[in-house]
Amino acid sequence: MTAQPDDPADGGPALFRVIRFWSRRWINRTSADLPDELRHAMYVQVVEAVAAASGEGTEATVSAVAHQLGLDHSGASRMVRDATAAGYLRRSESSLDRRRTVLHLTVRGEELLGEARDWQRRIFTELTADWSLRDRRRFAGYLRRLSDDMRP
Known part of the structure; x- marks a missing residue:
């Protein structure tokens, strides 16, 4: 049985926030340099970061x-550029400061985010x-607490 987003045993997304926090192996590579599975993972990282930044009540830039990925601006800029070219993000003018560009998930980006979260939940359930159920819920709660404590 796969956990749902409001289920206390929903530790998959929290687990992968922990993993995202520690994984930086493609920082200085463009998506063209990456094998397909890492390119896909890079897109998931960017989509997750945009969703997290947007969910905190701030504009995703x-x-x-x-900041979300713990990268320098140029590394993040390359990842955003590649994810935008792949159709996962779109850019628009900031409503707060017209000089800034804001990032938004496209429909394709929302789909990727949903697929990634479903996969994360399945992996958590498998692991x-x-x-x-009591132990799974407790562990999921601890993972969520850990990932919340690590938020930038």
């Missing part, structure tokens, strides 16, 4: 993506399949 390249600087916000850099904890032999655990009691």
Whole structure:
């Protein structure tokens, strides 16, 4: 049984926030230099970062993506450029400061985010399949707490 977003046992997205926090192996590479599975993972990272920045009540910018991913501005800029070219993001003018560009998920980006979160939940369920529901919920809660404590 796969957890739903409001289920206390929904630790998949929290687990992958922890992983995203620590994984930086493609910082200085363009998407063209990456094998397909890492390119896809890079797009997921950017989409997750834009969604997280937008969800915090701020505008998602390249600087916000850099902050979310723990990258320098140029590395984040390359990742945003590639994700935009791939159709996962669109750019618009900031409503707060016309000099700034804001990033938004496209329909394709929203779909990728949903697919990634579903996959994350399935992996969490698989990894904890032999655990009691009580233990899965407790672990998911601890993972969410850990990932919330790590928010930039």
